[in-house]
Amino acid sequence: MPLSFPSVDERADTDADLDTRASVRPDVPWVTVVWDDPVNLMSYVTYVFQTYFGFPRPTAEQLMHQVDAEGRAIVATGNREQMELHVEAMHGYGLQATVDRAAGE
Amino acid sequence: MIPFVRRSDGIHLGLASGERSVLTSLVEQLQQILDGDLDSDPVTLRMFPDAYPGDRQASSEFRRYTRDDLRTGKATNADTVHAWLTGGRDGALTAEDEQSWLRCLTDLRLTIADRLGIVDADTEAASSTAVDGVGLRDVYDWLGYLQEHLVTTMTAPR
Numbered sequence: 001m002p003l004s005f006p007s008v009d010e011r012a013d014t015d016a017d018l019d020t021r022a023s024v025r026p027d028v029p030w031v032t033v034v035w036d037d038p039v040n041l042m043s044y045v046t047y048v049f050q051t052y053f054g055f056p057r058p059t060a061e062q063l064m065h066q067v068d069a070e071g072r073a074i075v076a077t078g079n080r081e082q083m084e085l086h087v088e089a090m091h092g093y094g095l096q097a098t099v100d101r102a103a104g105e
Numbered sequence: 106m107i108p109f110v111r112r113s114d115g116i117h118l119g120l121a122s123g124e125r126s127v128l129t130s131l132v133e134q135l136q137q138i139l140d141g142d143l144d145s146d147p148v149t150l151r152m153f154p155d156a157y158p159g160d161r162q163a164s165s166e167f168r169r170y171t172r173d174d175l176r177t178g179k180a181t182n183a184d185t186v187h188a189w190l191t192g193g194r195d196g197a198l199t200a201e202d203e204q205s206w207l208r209c210l211t212d213l214r215l216t217i218a219d220r221l222g223i224v225d226a227d228t229e230a231a232s233s234t235a236v237d238g239v240g241l242r243d244v245y246d247w248l249g250y251l252q253e254h255l256v257t258t259m260t261a262p263r
Contacts, residue, residue: 038218038223038224038225038226038228038229039151039211039214039215039218039223040211040214041249041252041253041256043253043256043257044207044211044252044253044256047207047256047259047260084156084167084171087156087167088156088167088171088174088175091152091153091154091156091171091175092175092178092179092208093207093208093211094152094208094211094212094214094215096154097154097156098154098155098156098157098158099156099157099163099167100157
């Protein structure tokens, strides 16, 4: 996986399971968390949220601001395997991302 | 010099030769890190963070099956950027080249942040006034400028 672009199929698959913090479903047990770090630029983080997750720009910016203000934001929910794929992709972008249980929220 | 220039066929490199030299040297250091023993380098935790904080076993398992791919990706990005800087590549960046540049600039910043001891906003502010790290801090800020400029150039309406 040289550049870890999500495939078209993966994106479509991802979109169906996308969710933001406000609407986490109790039956979906895992989340992808992106953490604030002093290194990554706001413009870059917004760009990653837009291009990888397919968020519209306002949503991407809102999540980026949440990361900045609250120290973290949930950018996806779903099963564990999907969340690990997202976290691996985020690490490929150089973002600090972790897998967590939604129940812990 | 304007680091990245949008032309009709895509984004071109506008870096001056001195800037290319500095960047080439940094990329070569990154290549060495990626080729070396990652377990002994503290920057590893920046580039390959724990996926499960507080759960060493799960983090270690995640790292075991993702790190080789991530490492290969980062090394490929560094190689691509190196080729652009040293004349191996020329003309307009492809979409994959743009990704390699963005990600490689991030990895360079992660590496330098580690050397500067930047872990949060306070240590970031401290490093900008520290006498010891002024040269490296300037490089760090310059890399941030390059990345910001590339993101802006890529996403600007055409």
